[in-house]
Amino acid sequence: MSRTPSSRPPAPSSAAKADQPDDEHAHLIAAGNFIAARRSFGMVWTDRDLVVCRCFGPLVDFVAVGRPLAESVIALIGFEPEIAALRAGDGGPLTIPNVILDGHAEPSLRLSLDIYWVDSAQRHLMLVRSVRDVSALESELRTQMRLRVIAEAELVEKSEAIQRANQELALINRDLEEFAYVISHDLKAPLRALRYDADDADRALAAGDVATVGTKLVAMRGYQARMRTMLDGLFEYARAGRKIDTLEEIDTRTLVESLAQGFAATTSLSIEVEGCWPRMTTLGPPLELVLRNLIDNAIKHHDLPRGRILISARDAGDDLEITVTDDGPGIPDDHHTAVFLPFRTVNDARDAEDSSGMGLALVRRTLDRIGGSIWLRSDAPHRRGTTFHVRWPRTISV
Secondary structure, eight states: OOOOOOOSOOOOOHHHHHHSOOHHHHHHHHHHHHHHHTTSEEEEEEOTTOBEEEEESGGGTTSOTTSBHHHHOGGGTTOHHHHHHHHHTTOOOEEEEEEEOTTOSOTTOEEEEEEEEETTTTEEEEEEEEOHHHHHHHHHHHHHHHHHHHHHHHHHHHHHHHHHHHHHHHHHHHHHHHHHHIIIIITHHHHHHHHHHHHHHHHHHHTTOHHHHHHHHHHHHHHHHHHHHHHHHHHHHHHTTTSOOOEEEEEHHHHHHHHHHHHHTTOSSEEEEEEOOOEEEEEHHHHHHHHHHHHHHHHHTOOSSSOEEEEEEEEETTEEEEEEEEOSSOOBGGGTTGGGSTTOOSOHHHHTTTOOSOHHHHHHHHHHHHTOEEEEEEOBTTSOOEEEEEEEESSOOO
8 A cells, every 4th residue: 555645845954954054143244244344343363372373354454473462462561471371260351451552553543452262272362442432432522521611611701791781781771860860850950040040130131120130140150150060070970980991000008198198288177098008900090089089078078177087998808998987067867878879969058069969979880880889877967977988899800
């Protein structure tokens, strides 16, 4: 009886299995060749005496086959005992990082060497890896960090510039408000008086009253002089702080004593200087303006023929604190802010003839421009005397 042949295909022979390519191994070999071709790694085989038997990859093209490995890699000299010990141990690796090849075509090339002992092949295997990419990355990181620091510095500089511009704008806005107030109030008063006197003079002239006409003309000349003084003071106030002054070495004691001697010749008041007046690099003309106006203010508003003005200074850390004290009538508390405004005096009737009312306003404006400050202490009418306190910065940015 015959058998029906089986439909199962015959199994492949062992020879066919051997001839079938191993796709996984092929992919690994292709990947290794791809990476080695880009000089990321290479391999060197040597015998027990470290004579080169074989090389793989263009990264190790500096190694000569058939020659001792140390001839090509001088960094290995001295490591022979450690390399020989690999044979008695677990095979390694012995790692030698950051090797620089003398005389190589690429001076920036750095290599990392990992040396193994492959017992089954009775060979040393040296895996050579390029750390050039790491160095490039570090260089790029340093460059990026440097650019970031520069950008941050520029940002800080721009922020400071914006802050300075905002401060300048705030000062300008305050100036505009003060100027508007001056024009709408202070300058209107003499203009109004001029108009009234002119009308009175017209009526007196029509009536033939020559004496009255003469009186009104004298008064009108006084108002005209007062307005000229006020306008000159207003222009000086507008210019204060906008002049470009140069930092210079100033002997502040010499400066204040010179001012005191000059004023002493014009008044019967005693002017004294005391305290610590240093030599400092600062703005000379603005400092003189501040001192001159404070001394002048103390003299002009003193109500007695005899009195004392004391000018002193002391170290206040980042500032020089200057005080000007007098034993005059003092300033009531409700005038402590107003005296620093343009054309403001405590007693307008008494001071109008010889004062524009701009001295303290100029002082405050000058100090605002350099980052200083001013305030006063006085307890009039309960107690005589006034002390003006000035903080003058030791460091000024021009």
